[in-house]
Amino acid sequence: MDDDQLIARAGRxxxxxxxxxxxxxxxxLAARLRTVLPAADVEDVLQETFLGVWRGAKKYRPDGAGGWxxxxxxxxxxxxxxxxxxxxxxxxxxAPVAATGVxxxxxxxxxxxxxxxxxxxxxxxxxxxxxxxxLYLEDRPVxxxxxxxxxxxxxxxxxxxxxxxxxRSALQDGRPAAGGAK
Amino acid sequence: MNAYLPGPDRPGDAAWAxxxxxxxxxxxxxxxxxxRDTGPVExxxxxxxxxxxxxxxxxxxxxxxxxxxIASAAVFAAGAAATVGTGTPWVGLLAPAIAGAGIGYAYxxxxxxxxxxxxxxxxxxxxxxxxxxxxxxxxxTALGLGASAFSAxxxxxxxxxxxxxxxxxGLALAVAVVTRSANVGVAAGTGLWAIAVLxxxxxxxxxxxxxxxxxxxxxxLAVAACCAALVLIRTAQPRRSA
Amino acid sequence: MNVELSDLTRRFGRRTAVDxxxxxxxxxxxxxxxxxxxxKTTLLRTMATVIQPTSGTVRLLGRDPGQHGQRREIxxxxxxxxQALGYYPGFTVAEFVEYFALLKEMPAGAVPAAVATxxxxxGLADRARSKLRTLSGGMLRxxxxxxxxxxxxxxxxxxxxxAGLDPExxxxxxxxxxxxxxxxxxxxxxxLVEDVGAACSQVALMNAxxxxxxxxxxxxxxxxxxxxxxxxxxxxxxxxxxxTARA
Numbered sequence: 081m082d083d084d085q086l087i088a089r090a091g092r093x094x095x096x097x098x099x100x101x102x103x104x105x106x107x108x109l110a111a112r113l114r115t116v117l118p119a120a121d122v123e124d125v126l127q128e129t130f131l132g133v134w135r136g137a138k139k140y141r142p143d144g145a146g147g148w149x150x151x152x153x154x155x156x157x158x159x160x161x162x163x164x165x166x167x168x169x170x171x172x173x174x175a176p177v178a179a180t181g182v183x184x185x186x187x188x189x190x191x192x193x194x195x196x197x198x199x200x201x202x203x204x205x206x207x208x209x210x211x212x213x214x215l216y217l218e219d220r221p222v223x224x225x226x227x228x229x230x231x232x233x234x235x236x237x238x239x240x241x242x243x244x245x246x247x248r249s250a251l252q253d254g255r256p257a258a259g260g261a262k
Numbered sequence: 263m264n265a266y267l268p269g270p271d272r273p274g275d276a277a278w279a280x281x282x283x284x285x286x287x288x289x290x291x292x293x294x295x296x297x298r299d300t301g302p303v304e305x306x307x308x309x310x311x312x313x314x315x316x317x318x319x320x321x322x323x324x325x326x327x328x329x330x331x332i333a334s335a336a337v338f339a340a341g342a343a344a345t346v347g348t349g350t351p352w353v354g355l356l357a358p359a360i361a362g363a364g365i366g367y368a369y370x371x372x373x374x375x376x377x378x379x380x381x382x383x384x385x386x387x388x389x390x391x392x393x394x395x396x397x398x399x400x401x402x403t404a405l406g407l408g409a410s411a412f413s414a415x416x417x418x419x420x421x422x423x424x425x426x427x428x429x430x431x432g433l434a435l436a437v438a439v440v441t442r443s444a445n446v447g448v449a450a451g452t453g454l455w456a457i458a459v460l461x462x463x464x465x466x467x468x469x470x471x472x473x474x475x476x477x478x479x480x481x482x483l484a485v486a487a488c489c490a491a492l493v494l495i496r497t498a499q500p501r502r503s504a
Numbered sequence: 505m506n507v508e509l510s511d512l513t514r515r516f517g518r519r520t521a522v523d524x525x526x527x528x529x530x531x532x533x534x535x536x537x538x539x540x541x542x543x544k545t546t547l548l549r550t551m552a553t554v555i556q557p558t559s560g561t562v563r564l565l566g567r568d569p570g571q572h573g574q575r576r577e578i579x580x581x582x583x584x585x586x587q588a589l590g591y592y593p594g595f596t597v598a599e600f601v602e603y604f605a606l607l608k609e610m611p612a613g614a615v616p617a618a619v620a621t622x623x624x625x626x627g628l629a630d631r632a633r634s635k636l637r638t639l640s641g642g643m644l645r646x647x648x649x650x651x652x653x654x655x656x657x658x659x660x661x662x663x664x665x666x667a668g669l670d671p672e673x674x675x676x677x678x679x680x681x682x683x684x685x686x687x688x689x690x691x692x693x694x695x696l697v698e699d700v701g702a703a704c705s706q707v708a709l710m711n712a713x714x715x716x717x718x719x720x721x722x723x724x725x726x727x728x729x730x731x732x733x734x735x736x737x738x739x740x741x742x743x744x745x746x747x748t749a750r751a
Contacts, residue, residue, distance in 0.1 A: 114279035127290040293616035375590020383607040384579040478560035
């Protein structure tokens with residue numbers, strides 16, 4: 081049974097479907113929340129998330145279960161952080177929060193989104209990740225990256241293209257895909 | 263039992279957050295999703311009786327469930343109408359039978375499939391029995407008085423049936439407990455009451471004799487007392503006899 | 505010591521069901537074996553405070569079940585699964601377990617989580633909101649086990665708990681027993697000798713109301729060496745002890 085069917089069943093009151101959804105999705109949701117929150121708070125937010133899933137399942141339209149679930153988790157995390165104070169979320173001291181007027185909860189969650197999306201590129205050392213790191217983080221020209229990686233410039237460009245595609249789909253879908261795509 | 267807890271599903275997934283207790287989280291979710299809604303009546307009763315368990319046991323009484331209550335009210339209403347129509351005090355004649363049936367079906371191995379287990383509970387089954395008997399008696403008394411007032415019968419009959427009601431209820435309960443069958447208890451209680459009514463009619467010429475004859479009050483109360491004693495002995499805890 | 509029985513005797517009319525039983529049990533899993541009519545159920549019912557002894561003393565969880573107040577305290581910490589447990593057909597599994605959690609006077613706020621935990625531990629999570637009348641015999645038995653453990657009892661009494669469970673469920677059930685037996689006293693009365701062997705640290709064997717053996721499963725096995733009928737070592741020990749007792 082796929083996720084969309086499970087959510088539909090949960091919307092009709094099937095608590096066994098909710099349990100299966102939890103079994104499948106709680107681990108990665110917990111891991112992603114864990115990048116911004118301490119363990120005890122992850123537990124609270126995760127509980128509220130799945131209660132939110134139970135309540136909201138009947139209004140779900142099939143368009144990406146992972147993104148929908150992360151959306152609920154995100155909202156609950158934001159609520160939680162606002163209630164408990166922004167110090168809860170692991171923000172670096174230098175974050176210019178006051179200046180930009182952006183909700184610190186949002187910042188924390190965007191960081192979590194990005195961190196998770198990056199895993200779609202694969203572990204450190206995989207071609208797409210290295211290409212991305214050198215080209216975009218370290219801002220080196222293509223020729224230099226080609227020399228560093230020991231591959232032709234065309235290969236660097238196609239790796240960069242793949243990296244962008246992976247990131248885009250990871251950010252849209254909300255859920256990290258299996259890492260290290262070929 | 264923890265088959266639902268998976269390890270990392272996919273190699274590329276974000277790192278498994280090992281210090282998050284997912285079991286505890288699921289129990290928190292399940293506790294909310296699986297819980298039964300307690301209505302306001304049950305919560306109020308729980309506070310009044312200072313025991314949520316006793317309140318729940320009371321409201322789960324087979325003869326206090328809504329269909330039964332509606333049926334009892336309907337019988338009383340019919341009795342009131344019949345009294346107005348025929349002049350025979352049907353309410354007084356029916357009340358003991360209805361209470362007897364209600365109390366016979368309130369308690370005991372005949373009606374409770376988990377009777378053995380209930381005898382090992384902190385909220386003792388005797389407490390549950392007492393609460394149920396009082397509740398049914400009170401409800402049937404209220405219904406009966408209401409029906410009597412509506413049909414405006416003579417005062418002797420309007421209240422007099424309370425006494426045979428205790429006797430018939432006691433009898434139904436005692437027989438149900440001794441025979442371990444609610445059906446037998448209720449049949450005995452209502453059957454004997456029917457005989458008493460017919461006997462009263464034959465002896466005194468009018469059917470209300472069983473209810474209004476004051477000489478019968480003492481025997482009725484004696485029967486009620488003996489039955490109560492029998493039930494008390496049978497439900498003594500822990501049990502003296504199997 | 506959670507259970508202290510001294511010279512416990514229980515008669516029904518002229519029949520003596522339990523005859524001078526002495527038993528002491530602390531935390532751990534204890535098996536109670538014996539043929540039909542040996543008095544196992546009567547012994548269990550006495551420990552469940554459902555019936556009282558004709559003579560002898562009983563102390564449970566350091567308290568006297570003959571005293572009303574102490575009996576109530578015992579019952580709050582007790583779990584009991586009778587041999588024949590009826591069920592309320594219209595109740596769901598969760599409602600059934602909750603009903604007895606409330607009757608054991610668990611604090612109302614703690615009940616939902618305790619009910620959820622108990623249902624998960626017996627593997628009925630997928631049927632938590634199913635009505636009992638839709639359940640198979642083995643599932644009903646597991647619901648019965650769930651109500652027995654819902655209050656995390658210090659004394660857990662199980663009368664033929666594995667009736668209707670398939671072998672895989674029995675393996676999970678034995679794991680549950682070992683887990684509970686780490687902190688509490690679990691007494692399991694069973695016909696199935698192999699159930700005992702796998703889960704119990706100590707075994708007691710009853711015959712005609714008397715306790716004819718008490719010791720470890722290894723000791724019972726050793727009694728069967730050389731003589732004794734049975735396919736498995738524990739069965740041979742069981743029949744050897746019974747043969748001696750009946751001689």
